[in-house]
Amino acid sequence: MASSTILKLLAIFSLLVVCIASRATPNSLVEDTQTQLLKYHKGALLQGRISVNLIWYGKFTPSQRAIVADFITSLSPSSPPQPQPSVAAWWKITEKYYHLATSKTSSLSLYLNNQILDDSYSIGKSLTQDQLVDLASKGEKTNAINVVLTASDVAVDGFCQNRCGTHGSKSTAVKGKNKKFAYIWVGNSETQCPGYCAWPFHQPIDGPQSPPLIAPNNDVGLDGMVINLSGLLAGTATNPFGNGFYQGPADAPLEAATACPGVYAKGAYPGYAGDLLVDKTSGASYNAHGASARKYVLPAIYDPSKKKKKKKK
Template sequence: MASSSHLSVPLSQILFPRSLLQNPHAAQSSVATWWTATETYYNLITSKKTSPLILSLGSQILDESYSLGKSLSNKQIVQLASNGGQKDAINVVLTSSDVAVEGFCSSKCGTHGSSLSAKNINGKRSKFAYIWVGNSETQCPGHCAWPFHQPMYGPQNPPLIAPNNDVGLDGMVISLASLLAGTATNPFGNGYFQGPKEAPLEAASACPGVFGKGAYPGYAGDLLVDSTTGASYNAHGVNGRKYMLPALFDPSTSTCSTLV
């Protein structure tokens, strides 16, 4: 999993993917435990126990000069993603709060897809998967950073305190986690999803707004609360970091499964 960033990547986001690699038994509600839920989808296709989904971290590219400008099209997002690995790769593009992206805020907080490699590898062009997530802090936090910001629509309950004290970045972690689960279970558009292929409900997007047990519209669910900061979270990461991760749809029970 490589990362290409249109500007800089903060520590909390660097540590989030590392947290996926932790021993899932290291903490009761850990990021790694959340990730193992994606294995349920793979176990559906075979009676034999499958190998766990293993991620390894690739290189990180910082585009501090905004090489493609501060207003990006979907095609340019793919162009940035193609700077990463071209085979067996998930290339993640993160854009900073001062970068506008086609469709950002109006219809999406991030997206995932796939593209053909630019060069032949062993005589063939392979596919790579990519994810893009934008920082909504100054553009649409009510749309892309809930429950850490007042929502744009619906019930107006008070926002929760973000676990890393950054509304925009903690919102990005939620989107990144959701899209990573979608990429793992439906990388090329022909995997696991509900509804039409053009607007699929995937592992996390099938459970919108659900982060803990008892969730309902406007209420994220019963969450863990940091006794010192008052921040809400549901997952432990490396170096003592805390995160909010979305519920994942469990195909074996047809319910939304939460960490807490």
């Protein structure tokens, strides 16, 4: 492998796991953890072995479902290991939040569990937030993250206007005890707002214009969904119940992935995703290897263990 290629791999890997957010003020991130960009609000984090259940609402092809299923599988270390930079190495940065939150040995591992298909649009093609939560409730009720994925012809309140997906939690009674499960919703924006929710695989709606990248799995909508899902998973792991790691108002928090907006590789700036790797055969861009020889574009995660030095006066 040429030295320039090795350097590029190292730069991309470093960026994915070490993102000092540009939103930080110039003299922020001083040496104690209380002044970290993302403050810990003392709430519980997900721990142990957690199932990820996919609820597919609307029409998705088997190949489309496989893109997301393989991504979830990629979050766990595999044997043999995935080539670097890998999805598993990207996800490992979330462990640092657990180290900051508790002195006890704790960890989170995710595994793909059930996939529920609702291709008959059982509650219509225009959904509210409450209906999304109802759909998420079809998954497991304990030790679970239930992910609702809506098809490209399904309208959701706020979709494309101010969000591409959401995450939250719901309380439910399980064997007489009150339990909480985490949920995520992500919409397929291919036909509704690809320039907003599927960038950089589509020309942006506004702002600096740059040529769209070729999607690594040749599906603008689904590759865009993976970008949004991955960021929401990072937010769910580090702020599952609204009182974990975040900055700003609790109802509109800055979280682990949203602290690094639009950053996918070294050299990123508004309108430019960064110097991503490019597949020599397909011309597709990517920054992480996954299961089943897949490639993905994933957002940078803010690394809470990295601190900027104080600016000298």
